[in-house]
Amino acid sequence: MIYNFQYRLNLTTEQKLVLNDWLRICQYWYNRQLGERFDWWEQNRNYIDRCALLCHLPELKNKPEFYEQKKQLPIIKQDLVSVGWSGELLDFNVVPSQTLQEVCKRVELSFKRYLAGDSNGKRSGKPRFKNTARFRSMIFEGAKLNSCSVGGKWLYLSLPKIGIINVRHHRPLPDGAVLKQTQVIKKSDGWYINLRLQDDSVLKDTASHIPDQRSPASPAFARRGTGDFKPNIAPSWNNSLGMDAVLHEDDYLAVSEGFKLPSLKSFRKSQNKLAKISKRKSFKKKGSKSRRKLAQREAKLHQQIARARKDHAYNTAHALLKTGKKVFFHEKLYHRWIKSKRIKS
Incomplete structure (x- = not known):
């Protein structure tokens, strides 16, 4: 994996x-x-339906x-x-x-x-x-990459032709993962790095702990503390959950259990502030220091909006998965609504 x-x-x-x-x-x-x-x-190239009056040599x-x-x-x-x-x-x-x-x-x-x-x-x-x-x-790959963790707080990576770089180790690396590739990204608030990891033990553990459908559940689940985990659950009225989009008021998702999830509206809350910064930037001379500062503020505000949307999506998914039920929704209908102006931002 x-x-x-x-x-x-x-x-x-x-x-x-x-x-x-x-x-x-x-x-x-x-x-x-x-x-x-x-x-x-x-x-x-040449046109198949007509002859060009002018051609290159x-x-x-x-x-x-x-x-x-x-x-x-x-x-x-x-x-x-x-x-x-x-x-x-x-x-x-x-x-x-x-x-x-x-x-x-x-x-x-x-x-x-x-x-x-x-x-x-x-x-x-x-x-x-x-x-x-x-x-x-930029992407870096090769056998010269090596990593070590000191104190669990910082991660030190060795990149070619640049040496040791310091990484904020806020999330521990999985045991047995092999570093295959790194990507250094420059964002509005600093530099980031993507570590591409390969862990073949994940698929092996998953395959070894999936119970056979023709036999009782495997005792491996009891050893790993997964409880009554069943990968293939037959949907019924008791273990099913339906959801649908809401296109009015302050809610954006309705669930069949009778509650609605509120809409974040991260862009609409920051729209006026973003418009003021963008307008001030448009009056500044191109290449000037003041224009670069305003462009930096505008980029950071866009980044805050994007991160708020991403966090809201993860929190919503966590709230739905926490119920432990099968979730049903109209997949094709949502693809159409994404391109619509009515979708709440």
Whole structure:
């Protein structure tokens, strides 16, 4: 089983500067690959239903795919890369090679979803060029990652080319979990890290403790203290629970047992404050220090709204699962209501 744990980083000033430089290099590398794909696609495609009056005469070159673009990295690392519009000099040697290869993979996946679609045939929109605010994460993977916990309060990770970083260990790691990949994310209130863990013992324990339907319940449940746990419960009037959305008043969910769950309305409560900050920011000069400060306040407010929604969703799910009953709802109907303007925020 593979799952992710997110922790907050406590970085030094030097480490923050290094990660910001790496993000800038990865952002440039992402936009450069995306531009090459768009140029090749525009210059080498032809319309099937008409003849174009104007056509390109491009230089013959291979289609820029994942392996073709990844081969450019050794050549780019031979010298500093000059950014045309800003005059920056970027050194690709300071960034771990696997991190740059993950950027190539990210471009490949986004462009593939745009052209071919996912497994269900649903196509995504045209990939965007990333600015500083949109490109916020980097992936590190490899055998050089190791972890140790000191005192249970802090977790120390060793990342390539940056050394030991300090992680706020608010949630203990499961025993037997193996660290496979790390993702460093820059948010409005600081730096975070996602630890991708693999634990094969979870599936083995689950399979060994599921009772056989043709025999009585396995005694393994009694040893683990799970009580009368039954994974396959036949629904009845006594152990079933129905819920439906409420589109009026201050409630957003009604349960068949006769009570309603209140609506959070995190966005509507912060809407006026958010509008004032956004209006003040729009009058400031682009690139100024005052505009960056207001943009930071706006981003933190959006983050508070998102976190409040996430916490409210978990609390609601916990309240429903705490009843120990089977829950029924209209799945297809909710998918339609999500796109509606009547959904409460």
